[in-house]
Amino acid sequence: MRKRSKNKGGQKAASLLLGMTLCLISTAPLKADRIQYKEQYFRLYHLHYIQYPDDTMENIYWLEKALHADFANPLHAAALIEDEVQWEKYRYLFMMHLNLKIIEQYLFLANKWNKRQAYFYNAPWKEQNLESLATAETCFKTALLYWEDAVNWAGKAQEGRFRFINLERVQYWQDEAQRIQGRALDYEKIIRRELLLLQKVRERFQAMP
Numbered sequence: 001m002r003k004r005s006k007n008k009g010g011q012k013a014a015s016l017l018l019g020m021t022l023c024l025i026s027t028a029p030l031k032a033d034r035i036q037y038k039e040q041y042f043r044l045y046h047l048h049y050i051q052y053p054d055d056t057m058e059n060i061y062w063l064e065k066a067l068h069a070d071f072a073n074p075l076h077a078a079a080l081i082e083d084e085v086q087w088e089k090y091r092y093l094f095m096m097h098l099n100l101k102i103i104e105q106y107l108f109l110a111n112k113w114n115k116r117q118a119y120f121y122n123a124p125w126k127e128q129n130l131e132s133l134a135t136a137e138t139c140f141k142t143a144l145l146y147w148e149d150a151v152n153w154a155g156k157a158q159e160g161r162f163r164f165i166n167l168e169r170v171q172y173w174q175d176e177a178q179r180i181q182g183r184a185l186d187y188e189k190i191i192r193r194e195l196l197l198l199q200k201v202r203e204r205f206q207a208m209p
Contacts, residue, residue, distance in 0.1 A: 041066035056108045063102045079167040089162045093173040096153035099146045110139035118204035133202050140191050147187045154180040
């Protein structure tokens with residue numbers, strides 16, 4: 001397994017979390033005391049019917065914990081593991097999937113603060129809107145960093161020696177890897193388009209008296 005580069009991982013999350021006014025729910029560290037493996041942390045990730053920013057931040061917390069934790073014994077994996085080759089592919093797919101889930105959560109956050117239009121009657125709140133756009137931009141750019149890792153892990157999982165290795169219980173993860181490789185799933189394209197639109201809205205706000 002490769003090590004994450006110094007400019008990623010904890011530093012990526014920290015740069016965003018320290019710059020935002022939100023905080024994680026106070027009970028999160030208490031729950032973490034009894035768990036230690038990726039699979040356990042991942043089970044704490046969940047989507048809410050209405051996804052408030054605090055819910056999203058909680059999910060990012062658990063997913064980051066999963067990202068840096070050790071894997072559980074193959075007996076407790078999310079897929080049926082019968083040999084070392086299956087175990088290796090499983091780990092690559094898991095890491096890819098974790099990064100994709102974190103990207104989704106940062107996009108949720110970005111959309112909470114992103115402004116699609118700069119209406120003339122928003123001029124009295126120009127500075128607040130610019131601050132909101134800056135937060136959205138940070139979320140988008142952070143998501144891009146995780147996309148780099150997701151692509152790398154997907155590439156590893158799609159190596160030729162794994163071609164006939166099928167992990168049925170995580171078939172969806174394998175489908176994700178194939179979609180990434182075929183560019184049917186391309187978060188970079190989506191995010192860069194959003195950043196371009198964000199910049200145009202920012203410029204309209206900046207032009208307001």
